[in-house]
Amino acid sequence: MNIFISGAAGFIGGSIATGLTRKGHHVTGLVRSAEQADELKALGMSAVVGTLDDKALLIEQARKADAVINAASSDHRGAVEALIEGLKGSNKPFLHTSGSSIVGDASGGKGTDKIYYEGQLPAATPDKAARVAIDDLVLAAAQQGVRSAVLCNTLIYGHSLGVNRDSVQLPRLLKQARKSGVVRHVGTGGNIWSNVHIDDVVELYALALENNPAGTFYFVESGEASFLDMSNAMAHAMGLGKAQDWPLKDAEAEWGYEMANYGLGSNSRVRGKNARELLGWAPKRTSVIEWIENDMLKG
Template sequence: MQIFVTGAGGFIGGSIAAHLVKRGHQVTGLIRRAEQAKDLQALGITPVIGSLDDTAVLAAEARAADAVVNAADSDHQGAIDALLHALSGSGKAFLHTSGSSIVGDASGGLASDIVYDETSMPAPTPDKAARVAIDTKVQDAARQGVRAVVLCNTLIYGHGAVPGAKSVQLPRLIAQAEKSGIVRHVGPGLNRWSNVHIDDVAALYALVLENADLAPGGSFFFVESGEAAFRDMTAAIAQALHLGPAQDWPLDEAKAEWGYEMASYALGSNSRVRSRFTHRRLGWQPQRTSVVDWIRDEMRTQ
C-alpha cells in the first residue's frame, strides 16, 4: 500500500512509518522541519514538509495514498476535517491516534480501582470532552465511506525509530530528575497507567491497516499491554539514573514544572484500561509487558 503518515518526524508517527516500510509498504511522511528529511529518507520514508495547518497538502497526500495514519496531533480539528473530507467516499483506511488520558481522573497521584475497556467508557471530563468528540467524529466517518478507526494509546515507552524523537510521559520525569537531581512523581505516585512498548504499537497499526475485515470503519481500540504505578516507574528511573529514592511532589508544584495538562492528566491521573478487542479480534500479540523492566534494563541504552 501507499500510506501517508502525519507526524512522521515524531516518536509515534516515525516509528509506525518505519515499521510499515519494513513490511513492504510505500510510506510518505509529513514533517514540519526540513532538517528531519534525511532521517526519514534513511528509514525509507518519503518526506513531505508541511504542517497540520496546510490543509491543501493534507488533502492532496490523502487522495494520493491508499491509507492515512494521523499520528501528529489528537486534537487538531482542522487537520482531521481536511483528511476525512479528502477521503470521503473512497473506502480508504484512516487510522486516528488518540490517547487514554480521555479516561484520566486527574487524581493528583492517588490510586483508583476503576478499569475501563472499549465497552465501558466514562463520560468525558470537561478537559477531555473535545478530544472525545473528535474520536467520535472519526468513528462516524465510517458512514461517509471511510474505514475510519481510532487507536487509543496508553503510556508509550521504548526507543523510537527517528533520532531524537521522544515519547511524552517518561521523558518529562527523566528531564526533571536530571535537572534537579531528584526523581519525583505527582502526589504519592499511587496512580496507575496502562502502558505499551512503541514496537508493539507500530505492529498493531500495521495489523489494523492490513486487515480491513478485522478492523472495520467505526472501530475503537485501546492499545495496552501492561500497567504500572507511577511510584514504581519513578523508583526504576531513580535506579537507572543512580539517584536517591523517588519523592512525592505536591500537585501544585508539579503543575509549576510541567503545566496543568501534563501534571494533572499525563502524570497525575489514573488511566487504567484493557482492550477487549486487540488480542481476540485482531490477534495482536505484544512482545513487551513491563515498563518497569524496560526502564531498569534498557532506558539508558540509546
Template sequence: MNIFLTGASGYIGGSVATRFLRDGLTVRGLVRSQEKASLVRALGIDPVVGELDDSALLTREALAADAVVNAASADHRPAAETMLKALAGSGKTFVHTSGSSIVGRRDGGRYAPTVYDDHTPFEPSPARAARVALNRDILAASESGVRTVIIAPSLIYGAGLGASPDSMQVPWLIDLARRTGGARHIGPGSNVWSNVHIRDLVELYLLALENAPAGTFFFAENGENAMREVCTAISNMLGFGGGTVDMSLAEATEYWGEGPANDTMGSNSRVRARRARAELGWAPKSPSLIDEIEHGCYAATDQAE
C-alpha cells in the same frame, strides 16, 4: 500500498512509518521543516513539508494515498475533517491516533480503581471532551465510505524506531530526577497508568491497517504501573537507591505545565486492550516498563552518559 502519514518525524509517527517500510509499504510523511524532511528521508520516508492547517496539501495527499495514518495530533479537528472529506466514498482507510488519557481524571497523584476497555462508556473530563467528540465523529465517518480506525495508546515507552527516539512521560521523569537529584512523583504517586512498548504499538498499527473493521476503536496497553513504581525504577536505574520524593501539583506544574501535570502525570489512565487482542490477534511481547527502565534502553542511555 502507498501510505500518507502525518507526524512522520515524531515518536509515534516515525516509529509507525519505519515499521510500515519494513513490511514493504511506501510512506509519504508530513513534516514541518526541511530539517525534519532530511531526517525522515534518511529513513526511507518520502517527506512532504507542510502544516496540518494546509487543507489543500492534506486533501491532495489523502486523495493520492491508498490509506492515511494521522499520528501528528490527537486534537487537530480541521486536519482530521479535511482528510476524511477527501476520503469520503473511497472505501480507503483512515487510522487516527488518540490516547488513553481520554478516560483520565485530575486525581493529583492518587489511586483510582476504575478500569476501562474499548467498549466501556465514560464521561470525559473537560480537558479531554473535545478529543472524545472528535473520536466519535471520526468513527461516524465510517458511514460515509471511509474505513475509519482509532488507536488510543496508553503510556508509551521504549526507544523510538524513527527520527525521534523519546516518548513523553518516562523521559520527563528521568530528566527531572537527574536535575533534582531524586525521582519525583505527584502526591503519593499511587495513580496508575496502563502502558505499552513502542515496538508492540507499531505492530498494532500494522494489524489495524490490514484487518480492522470500519468504525473501530482500540486501546493499546500491555500492563500497568503506579507512578511511584515507575519512579522507584528510575531511582534504581540512576543509582539513587530506589527512594522517591513526593511533590505538589504546583511544583509539577512548574516543571511540565498545568495541563500535563494534571491530565497526564497526576491522573489515572487504566485501560485494557481486549479488542485488539481478540479481533486483530495483537500479541505484545516486548519487555515491561519496569524492565525497560532498569535494564533496557533507558539504563543503556544513562550508562552511555
C-alpha cells in the same frame, strides 16, 4: 501500500513510519521543515512539508494514498476533517491516534480501582471533551465509506524506531531527575497508567492497516504500573535514592497544567480486547518496570 502519515517526524509517527517502511510499504510523511524531510528521506521515506492547517494539502495526500495515519495531534479537528474529506467513499484505512488521558481523572497522584473498557467510556471531562469529539468524528467516518479506527494509546515506553525523538511521559520524569538528582512523582505516585511498548504499538498499526473493521475503537495496552513503582525503578536504574512525592503545584510549575494533571498525575487504567480479538495482536513486551530498569538508559 502507499501510506500517508502525519506526525512522521515525531516519536509515535516516526516509529510507525519506520516500522512500515521496514515491512515494505512506501511511506510519505508530513513534516514541518526541510530538515525533518531530510531525516525521513535518510530512512527511506518520502516527505511533504506542511502543517495540519494546510487543508488542501491534506485532502490531496489522502486522496493519493492507499491508507492514512494521523499521528501528529489527537486534538486538531481541522486536520481530521480534511483527511476524512480526502478519504470518504474510498473504503481506505484511516487510523487516528488518540490517547488514554481521555479517561484521566486528574487525581493529583492518588490511585483508583476504576478500569475502563472499549465501549464503556466515561463522560469526557471538560479538559478532554474536544479530543473525545474528534475520536467520535473518526469513528463516524465509517458511515462515509472510510475504514476508520481510533487507536487510543496508553503510556508508551521504549526507544524510537525512526527519528531520534522521545516519548511523552517517562522522559519528562527522567529529565527532571537528571536536572535535580531526585526522581519525583506527582503527589504520592499512587496513580496507575496502562502502558505499552512502542514496538508493539507499531505492530498494531501495521495489523490495523490490513484488517481493521470500519469504525473500531482500540485501547492500546499490554500492562499497567503506578507512577510510584515506575519512578522508583527509574531511581534504581539511575543509582539515586528513593523517588520522592511532589506537591501538584510544584509539578505544575515544572511540567505545566496538562502534563502534571493528566499525563503524570492522573489514573488511566484501561483494558483492550479489540486489538487482540479482531486483529490477532499479541504484544511481546509487557513490563514497563523491566524496561526502565534494564533498557531505559541505553537509549
